[in-house]
Amino acid sequence: MPLKALEAVSKGQNGVGAFILQCKRIDVHYCDWAGSSKGMNTFITTHLPTFARLNPSIELHISPRPTRHPLLRGHYINGRQKAVCVKNLAPGQILEKAELLKAGSGEKNQRINKPVASLNGSVRGVWSPFHGSRYRL
Amino acid sequence: MRVRTSLSALTFQAMATMPAMRAPATMVLAFQFAGWLYQPPAGDQTSPRSNEQITRPLEELPSPPVSSSLSAPRLAALHARLTLSPRLPLQTLHRTLIHPTADPDPRFNNASLALLGGELLGYHTAEHLICHYPRLPMSVFFAAQDAYIGPRALSVITREWGVDKAAEPGGEVAPGLLQFRAIPAGAPLTDPDAPKEKIWNRGVSSRIASDDSNPRRSIRTEDPSENKDEVSYEQACTSFVRALVGAVHLHCGRNASLAFHRDHFLSRHLDFAKLFDFDDPARDLSRLCAREGFEPPIARLISETGRLSRHPVFVVGVYSGRDKLGEAAGASLNEGRVRAAAQALKAWYLYSPPEVTKPSSVEGGETGKKWIPNYVDCGEVVA
Numbered sequence: 001m002p003l004k005a006l007e008a009v010s011k012g013q014n015g016v017g018a019f020i021l022q023c024k025r026i027d028v029h030y031c032d033w034a035g036s037s038k039g040m041n042t043f044i045t046t047h048l049p050t051f052a053r054l055n056p057s058i059e060l061h062i063s064p065r066p067t068r069h070p071l072l073r074g075h076y077i078n079g080r081q082k083a084v085c086v087k088n089l090a091p092g093q094i095l096e097k098a099e100l101l102k103a104g105s106g107e108k109n110q111r112i113n114k115p116v117a118s119l120n121g122s123v124r125g126v127w128s129p130f131h132g133s134r135y136r137l
Numbered sequence: 138m139r140v141r142t143s144l145s146a147l148t149f150q151a152m153a154t155m156p157a158m159r160a161p162a163t164m165v166l167a168f169q170f171a172g173w174l175y176q177p178p179a180g181d182q183t184s185p186r187s188n189e190q191i192t193r194p195l196e197e198l199p200s201p202p203v204s205s206s207l208s209a210p211r212l213a214a215l216h217a218r219l220t221l222s223p224r225l226p227l228q229t230l231h232r233t234l235i236h237p238t239a240d241p242d243p244r245f246n247n248a249s250l251a252l253l254g255g256e257l258l259g260y261h262t263a264e265h266l267i268c269h270y271p272r273l274p275m276s277v278f279f280a281a282q283d284a285y286i287g288p289r290a291l292s293v294i295t296r297e298w299g300v301d302k303a304a305e306p307g308g309e310v311a312p313g314l315l316q317f318r319a320i321p322a323g324a325p326l327t328d329p330d331a332p333k334e335k336i337w338n339r340g341v342s343s344r345i346a347s348d349d350s351n352p353r354r355s356i357r358t359e360d361p362s363e364n365k366d367e368v369s370y371e372q373a374c375t376s377f378v379r380a381l382v383g384a385v386h387l388h389c390g391r392n393a394s395l396a397f398h399r400d401h402f403l404s405r406h407l408d409f410a411k412l413f414d415f416d417d418p419a420r421d422l423s424r425l426c427a428r429e430g431f432e433p434p435i436a437r438l439i440s441e442t443g444r445l446s447r448h449p450v451f452v453v454g455v456y457s458g459r460d461k462l463g464e465a466a467g468a469s470l471n472e473g474r475v476r477a478a479a480q481a482l483k484a485w486y487l488y489s490p491p492e493v494t495k496p497s498s499v500e501g502g503e504t505g506k507k508w509i510p511n512y513v514d515c516g517e518v519v520a
Contacts, residue, residue, distance in 0.1 A: 003421070003517065004414040005280035009290050010405035012297050017404025020218055024299040056217035059210045077299040119406045130440035130452045130466070 011119060021057045022105045025075040026098065029065035036087035040070035043091040051098055058102060072097055076106025198308025200240035200316060206231035211313025218299060219381075219401075225388045233380035236317035236373045238365060239306030247380035254383030258286045261398045261497060268493040270409065272486050274517035275341045280412045285402055292374035294401065300377065302370065317373035318366060395497060410483050418479035422455065422462070425485060425518045432458040434481070436474040439464065453477045486517075 014020055030044060031037040044062060052060050065071065069087035072094070076082070082104055084097045195201070206212050206227045216230055229250075237246045262285050266278055273281065284290060295315070306316035386394035415421065422434050440452040453473030454464040463481025467473030494509045 003274050003276060003416065005274075005276040005412050006414050007280060008284045008407065008412055009287070009293060010284045010402075010407040012293070013404060013406050014297075016406075017400035018220065020298060024214065024218065057214050059214040061210075077297065119408075128452075128466075130442070130450070 013119065020077065021055075021102070022077050023058055023074050023102050024077055025059040025061065026101055027071070027073040027075070028060060028062045029068065029071040029073070030062070031066050031068060031070065032064060034067060034069070037070040039088065039090045039094055040086055043094040047091050047095045051095065055102060070094075072101055074101035074104060074106075076104065078106045080106045080108075082106065195308040199242070200235045200245055200306065201231070201308050201310060201312045203228050203231065203245070206312045209312035211311055215298070215300065215313055221385065222389045222393060225384060229384045229388060230381070231312045233377055233384050234300070234313065234315050235306075236315070236368065236376055238318040238368050238373075239316040247376055250380035250383035250387075251376040252379075252383070253386065254379035254381065257386055257394060258379060258382050258398070258402070261395065262286050262402065264495050264497060265403055268495050268511050269489050270487060271490065271512050272488050272514040272517070273409075274486060275345065277409070277412050277486070279341070281407060281409060284407050284412070285405065288371045288375045290405075291378040292371045294378055295374035300374075302373070315373055315377055317368055317370075317376075319373075320367045320369055324367075391497070391501060409487055413479070413483060413486070415479050415482065418475055418482050421518050422478040422481055425482065426457055428518065431460075434462060434478070436477060438470070438473075455481050482518075 014022075028040075028044065028048070030040045032041070048060070048062075052058075069085050070089075071083060071085055073081055073083040082101060084101065086094045086097055089097070209227070209231070212227050212231055216225070216227060221230070232245060233247045233250055235246045237243075237248045240246045243249060259282070262282050266273065266281055270278075270281075300313075300315050302319075303310045303314035303316045306318055310316060382394065382397065385397045419434075419436075426432065426434050434455045434457050436453050436455050438451060439454050441450065443449045444451075449468060450466055451468075451470050451473040452464065452466045453470065453476070455462045455474070455477045463477045463479075463484060465473060465476035465480045467476050490512045492509075493511050494506065496508075499506045499508045
């Protein structure tokens with residue numbers, strides 16, 4: 001057999017073909033009694049239906065969490081979660097936090113210091129000292 | 138849902154002063170399900186589970202009743218996440234998630250859809266590879282096909298779609314979870330006492346001749362007559378993705394299924410050059426040159442440094458007459474020569490015509506495209 005093949009698995013490039021929103025679920029917790037949930041309770045009745053309509057791919061779980069501060073918790077496809085405490089926030093500010101959870105990838109925050117990240121090799125290739133014009137003294 | 142509270146003075150005070158709360162419930166927004174009436178595809182002979190059946194307790198059903206898929210937020214979210222067409226009903230999406238090991242009733246599991254989807258996936262991937270890389274050797278071709286739609290790839294895709302598995306299948310499980318009966322942890326994957334099947338024809342070509350669609354690993358769904366009680370996660374994921382492809386094809390048509398395949402499978406990244414495992418590339422290259430009528434390949438040193446040092450580098454090129462076929466650097470003269478030959482062979486095998494017409498793009502005459510025959514290669518180099 002002259003030529004064998006190696007096993008490999010293709011890598012997904014989210015957004016190259018289909019785009020999959022990484023936030024798959026947001027838990028919305030509120031308290032009916034505590035004052036820190038005042039903004040949250042307004043948010044649930046005023047902003048949340050619109051948010052849900054605009055983001056059908058996010059599952060919304062709304063449940064009370066008595067005597068606790070209100071909370072938004074995003075669940076991501078990579079298995080991680082991100083929780084944001086929204087105590088004493090106004091409905092508009094809570095909406096911003098929900099947008100933040102929606103836009104997140106679920107990865108830990110990391111410093112990105114390269115302008116481009118790509119799976120493809122550079123078209124110019126790696127620089128080689130053996131090619132091109134020779135340097136002469 | 139049980140809300141966990143610790144009993145502190147504040148809790149008692151809260152319990153005393155708090156107004157009565159509504160029952161903790163997950164809110165399902167009704168408008169998410171508006172217009173999700175079941176529209177069966179042409180020729181569909183399945184029927185939703187009838188009402189008298191679901192009067193039984195859910196725990197007795199092998200899988201959730203079809204009607205429950207209309208109020209399942211997880212299912213609706215999956216439908217939206219994959220931007221599936223509204224023509225694909227939630228009921229069918231629900232059905233693609235039920236593996237035959239969870240519900241043996243063929244009306245409610247994904248066996249039939251997976252069979253169709255498996256053939257479609259194989260066909261679309263194979264035609265893409267053959268049209269775009271007409272010179273791929275068969276072993277590399279099957280490795281590439283496996284990398285796109287093999288069981289490992291499909292289980293990765295399932296995870297990337299955000300589909301979770303149910304801990305245990307049953308009628309009471311929320312629709313939207315992948316349901317299958319898993320092989321218990323620690324159990325052997327194959328029966329150690331079973332007699333080993335003798336494979337006489339191990340070669341790629343002989344197995345293609347015997348109509349095995351993937352000689353490396355069978356890409357077909359498991360034989361439906363073979364009743365398995367438990368399957369691995371990979372097998373369950375494979376049947377789900379295949380069933381979904383089949384469902385998209387049935388409900389939304391050929392063009393939608395082609396677009397789905399392009400967006401979710403072909404858009405994935407695969408470096409074909411890393412699939413090759415050469416045994417003796419220099420020999421293959423000289424055979425190739427002899428076959429194609431080129432002058433025999435000659436390796437020449439292009440450049441070198443540090444021949445007597447600890448890290449010598451030799452840049453070697455292989456030439457056929459005045460044409461340079463390949464070039465590579467190696468730590469010894471021989472390594473450079475072998476690498477250059479491998480590079481020349483890869484350049485030959487990975488030739489891709491600039492414009493191709495896939496057979497599926499002109500099927501049915503809907504797209505208005507004209508069939509232009511593709512380049513067909515005479516085959517791999519047999520040394």
